[in-house]
Amino acid sequence: NQRVSVAVVDRNGNTIVTLRGDGAGPQSYESAVKKAFTAVSWNAPTSELVKRLANAPTLKDIPGTLFLGGGAPVTAKGAPIAGIG
Template sequence: MNPVRKKFSRRVRVAVGGGVLAVVAVAGFGAVTANASAPAAPPTAAAAPAAASVPDRATTTSTHLTVDAATKAAQAALDAAEKEKQRVSVAVVDRNGNTIVTLRGDGAGPQSYESAERKAYTAVSWNAPTSELAGRLQQTPTLKDIPGTLFLAGAVPVTAGNAPIAGIGVAGAPSGVLDEKFAQAGADAVAR
């Protein structure tokens, strides 16, 4: 046996071993704390991905109605309908067919909401009032199969520089002629 070990009692050996473990634990904790509090090294230039810059000729800009202008148009269309005691829904969509504003008048039928959106989408897609587009179905009946469209009178496009930037659709009046009249009132309100 080891002569040094013989000289110490079991109690002393346990106490010394526990002390050594405590010192090792404290030293390890201090090292971890020091590493955790050390500031992170700044990323190297090679690690950060570079942003791709494209020339101006590779991009395009487009004009959109503001939310305020779209709201003004929708409210004007709804007011025109209410003046004639018609219960309608109004939708204004952007150039991409995304809905900007919808207003459902008091007492408007549940189908009018979606119909107004689809009419507005159709008008902006073809840059024409939907009453004109409905006539095109006689020559090309499959147009009606395009998803999201509705070839019924009741919507007009809003243009800037002859390019469509929005569509205003109205649905719920007894005829598409009335719906389109109210949609035109909305477009006229934006033009002022």
């Protein structure tokens, strides 16, 4: 019963596709894109990256990123090729 948006970005963080669910809040579109960008940039799930803020709180200040659970990298042979938020 969740109302969410989903975004897929390529290796360079460029948005490939977004889907906005019925009833999804206006913030969900932008947050989906930022989560996908963050996941592919660090090749790590954003839920894991949130933990890094304790030691490096300024990471959250990098433009276009969002350190909040819900982003996942897509890899091929261990290298990031896309991100989903």
